[in-house]
Amino acid sequence: MQISNEDKKFLELYSDSVYEKPSVTVDAVIFRLIDKDTGNYRKLPEKKLQVYLTKRKFSPFKDKYAVVGTFIDLNTELSNTMKLCVKNKVGLENFYYEQLYTFGEKQRDPRTRVLSVSYMLLTNKNEDLQNGAWFDIDLKQVSSEIISRDNGYSHSKKIELTLISEEIKLKNSLNIKIEKDNIEKLREVEITESDIAFDHIKIIYYALERLKNKLEYTDIIFNLLPEKFTLTELKNSYEVILGEKLLDANFRRKTADLVLPLNEYTSDKGHRPSQLFKANPNWDKEDIL
Amino acid sequence: MQISNEDKKFLELYSDSVYEKPSVTVDAVIFRLIDKDTGNYRKLPEKKLQVYLTKRKFSPFKDKYAVVGTFIDLNTELSNTMKLCVKNKVGLENFYYEQLYTFGEKQRDPRTRVLSVSYMLLTNKNEDLQNGAWFDIDLKQVSSEIISRDNGYSHSKKIELTLISEEIKLKNSLNIKIEKDNIEKLREVEITESDIAFDHIKIIYYALERLKNKLEYTDIIFNLLPEKFTLTELKNSYEVILGEKLLDANFRRKTADLVLPLNEYTSDKGHRPSQLFKANPNWDKEDIL
DNA sequence: ATAATAGTGTCTTTCAGACAGTATAGT
DNA sequence: ACTATACTGTCTGAAAGACACTATTAT
Numbered sequence: 001m002q003i004s005n006e007d008k009k010f011l012e013l014y015s016d017s018v019y020e021k022p023s024v025t026v027d028a029v030i031f032r033l034i035d036k037d038t039g040n041y042r043k044l045p046e047k048k049l050q051v052y053l054t055k056r057k058f059s060p061f062k063d064k065y066a067v068v069g070t071f072i073d074l075n076t077e078l079s080n081t082m083k084l085c086v087k088n089k090v091g092l093e094n095f096y097y098e099q100l101y102t103f104g105e106k107q108r109d110p111r112t113r114v115l116s117v118s119y120m121l122l123t124n125k126n127e128d129l130q131n132g133a134w135f136d137i138d139l140k141q142v143s144s145e146i147i148s149r150d151n152g153y154s155h156s157k158k159i160e161l162t163l164i165s166e167e168i169k170l171k172n173s174l175n176i177k178i179e180k181d182n183i184e185k186l187r188e189v190e191i192t193e194s195d196i197a198f199d200h201i202k203i204i205y206y207a208l209e210r211l212k213n214k215l216e217y218t219d220i221i222f223n224l225l226p227e228k229f230t231l232t233e234l235k236n237s238y239e240v241i242l243g244e245k246l247l248d249a250n251f252r253r254k255t256a257d258l259v260l261p262l263n264e265y266t267s268d269k270g271h272r273p274s275q276l277f278k279a280n281p282n283w284d285k286e287d288i289l
Numbered sequence: 290m291q292i293s294n295e296d297k298k299f300l301e302l303y304s305d306s307v308y309e310k311p312s313v314t315v316d317a318v319i320f321r322l323i324d325k326d327t328g329n330y331r332k333l334p335e336k337k338l339q340v341y342l343t344k345r346k347f348s349p350f351k352d353k354y355a356v357v358g359t360f361i362d363l364n365t366e367l368s369n370t371m372k373l374c375v376k377n378k379v380g381l382e383n384f385y386y387e388q389l390y391t392f393g394e395k396q397r398d399p400r401t402r403v404l405s406v407s408y409m410l411l412t413n414k415n416e417d418l419q420n421g422a423w424f425d426i427d428l429k430q431v432s433s434e435i436i437s438r439d440n441g442y443s444h445s446k447k448i449e450l451t452l453i454s455e456e457i458k459l460k461n462s463l464n465i466k467i468e469k470d471n472i473e474k475l476r477e478v479e480i481t482e483s484d485i486a487f488d489h490i491k492i493i494y495y496a497l498e499r500l501k502n503k504l505e506y507t508d509i510i511f512n513l514l515p516e517k518f519t520l521t522e523l524k525n526s527y528e529v530i531l532g533e534k535l536l537d538a539n540f541r542r543k544t545a546d547l548v549l550p551l552n553e554y555t556s557d558k559g560h561r562p563s564q565l566f567k568a569n570p571n572w573d574k575e576d577i578l
Numbered sequence: 579a580t581a582a583t584a585g586t587g588t589c590t591t592t593c594a595g596a597c598a599g600t601a602t603a604g605t
Numbered sequence: 606a607c608t609a610t611a612c613t614g615t616c617t618g619a620a621a622g623a624c625a626c627t628a629t630t631a632t
Contacts, residue, residue: 019312019360019361020362021310021313022310022313022361023310024311024313024404072308072311073309074311074402075395075402076395077394078391078393078404094472096473102367102388102391102406104367104406105366106364106365112363115313117391117393117404146574148571151570152570152571153570153574180573181570183383184385185385227471281440281441281442281469281470282437284469285437285444
């Protein structure tokens, strides 16, 4: 970036305080997939999608759970602030992440105007983290209503997003309203009930939607799986996140290019051993050109 | 959102100045599709994708072109600030928009730390706007190199994004590098040359990518078209944005559900008249459930 | 033997790609 | 008649959906 002489002069005179400034946080929605033992020696463990929340130590929302986040620091890149925050607050490093959305509603923080630049993080590590807890995600659509009109439709749905740890169950409800006509499509997400801090349940919901979408056209899922996995494990992972059952034979066909077979097999499982696979890092290479 | 008594006490004591705050702008990448007459009475006009840029009146980057934007105001919702800014600065109202990405690199603004919450806007209006100019978008990939490795690949490409108005031609080059291995996928976008202000060419590039992606699985394109259009017009619009030719028969099959036929036809064209269509606002209704 | 998972084969339907062929206005 | 666009028909092959069938292990 070239800076002109005129710009240089201007910069010397520039006062930093002309405009009002908001506070800005970075917030990280951390997901993992965990195996839950079924007790039955034959049965495979169940996969569960979990999100990590920390317990707030200070007001506002003291003692409530919240997504991991921090106010930003003017000398650090946003993504680095987020990485440092996640490392220092909960002890997680080396994860997949992507920027999600910037939430900035006027009333989202009772203190003052606070923007949240949110990130979605995926990890395949199973160690427990600090200062918080992993919560199973139970997402239920409890109602859905479509009103058809000549020039479009209006769609409302109620969603219950319950977060369950070993100790506590946090209930959250969202109302989503989509209005579509010839001219525009409007989408509104409203929190009707939330046991967690701020508008964080909205951020989590947004991250879930992003994750689901990206499953369909990327290989993002491997960030949630161990290095070596079976195809059934892979399939269960898709199923848990998408919330629907897939047909086995078809699944194997569709994911054939996504994975590379290894010469290793599971054992000690009380049923036929399963071949292990790893992610194929060259899967999307042909799409480039 | 419930606020506890403890929170209320805390808020009375809360000082707004604990954390350093960045400046924040909202920035709008405005696209339209315009018909360019070919001179030949038989030939249909050519479609061009354009972006609207304003000329900066003050330092930094005085007299350079830039995306429409403004510093935010603490009492207004982000999207409203953006709408007001676009209305007041260039005179555009009633458009499709979506939030794009938040750019926050330390050195992106020479004055101080400035975050940009960027939006993509689509309009089908053909009136000229104020305080700037429409620029044809000429996006060329000038080189692409893939280095394959056992555990992944690395892909570099150079992109030339030239913006052309009636008066001026603005050259911009980007280097994009994607590194993928077993562990992570890294994407880096670097500006190697830019005739416009700040990192705005990056924002425009990002908006273009989003637009292309969304074309494939949404009906977003209708925000760029007049209310009534022919299927060839629709096809040309896709082609211009995607940068590739489509086969006519197949195109008509694929888009059949997206549109509703009208009992109107073009005339005076020097060739067979064409039926007019409008967008089908109920197209995505079945996906809901 | 049994329960549970692992994995293959194949029929049907749907859809994308390619392309030939027909239709029709204005000059 | 000619040109440029409008529109239809159809062959091919790939991929999605559904489901039956075979294989293999620990207890």
